[in-house]
Amino acid sequence: MGQEWPQRPTEQPEPHGDPVKRQRWVIGGIVVGVLVLIGVVIWVLLSLLGTRPEAAVSSPSAVPSAGPLPRDAEAKDFQVGDCFESFDANSSKARAVACDTEHSAQLGAVFSYAADESFPGTNALRDKGREVCKDVKLNEAADNYILLQQNVYPSTTSWDRGDRRVDCFIVVDSGNTITEDLLRK
Numbered sequence: 001m002g003q004e005w006p007q008r009p010t011e012q013p014e015p016h017g018d019p020v021k022r023q024r025w026v027i028g029g030i031v032v033g034v035l036v037l038i039g040v041v042i043w044v045l046l047s048l049l050g051t052r053p054e055a056a057v058s059s060p061s062a063v064p065s066a067g068p069l070p071r072d073a074e075a076k077d078f079q080v081g082d083c084f085e086s087f088d089a090n091s092s093k094a095r096a097v098a099c100d101t102e103h104s105a106q107l108g109a110v111f112s113y114a115a116d117e118s119f120p121g122t123n124a125l126r127d128k129g130r131e132v133c134k135d136v137k138l139n140e141a142a143d144n145y146i147l148l149q150q151n152v153y154p155s156t157t158s159w160d161r162g163d164r165r166v167d168c169f170i171v172v173d174s175g176n177t178i179t180e181d182l183l184r185k
Helices: 020-049 121-135 140-144 156-160
Strands: 069-075 083-085 095-099 104-110 150-151 165-171
Touching: 121 150, 121 165, 140 156
Parallel strands: none
Antiparallel strands: 069 095, 083 095, 083 104, 104 165, 150 165
C-alpha cells in the first residue's frame, strides 16, 4: 500500500466575492458618477442661460423677482415691479423690499439692448429712458404721492462690461414714504 498524504482543506472562495463582479461594481459606480456630473453641468448651464436679459421692454405687469424679502440685489437682477428701500440710482446694488413696506422707488419698466449692439451714445440712452418711462402705467395708489421718473442707463464703461439695460424707476424724493405697489396690473 502506498503512503497516504494528509488531507488538505479545500480552498473556499474569497469572502470579497468574484473579481469580475467587483470590476462590474467599480465600472457601474464610475458610470453613475459621470451621469451625475453631466446632470450638474447641464443644471448649471441652464441656470446661467436663464439669467440672460431679453432685448425687449418688460411689461409693468411682470411678476416681481422671487425670493425672500428684504434682500440685497444687483442692478442686473432687478425686475419690473421690484420695490427698493433708500434707492440710489448711482449704486449697482439696492435693497429690494415688499412693496407694502416703506420704500422710495419701484422699477416700472426695462429695455435691454442686444449684446452685439455698439454704444448708442449718452443722448440716445437718455431718450430711450424717457421712451421706456412713457410705457409705465400707474394705478390709483400713485395719486397719493408726488412721484418722479428716474432713468438709469449704462455708461460707456459699463456698456463695455456688458451692461445693456435702460431702467425706468418711479421714485419719491422724500425718503422711504411709499407703502404700496404703484404699477397697474
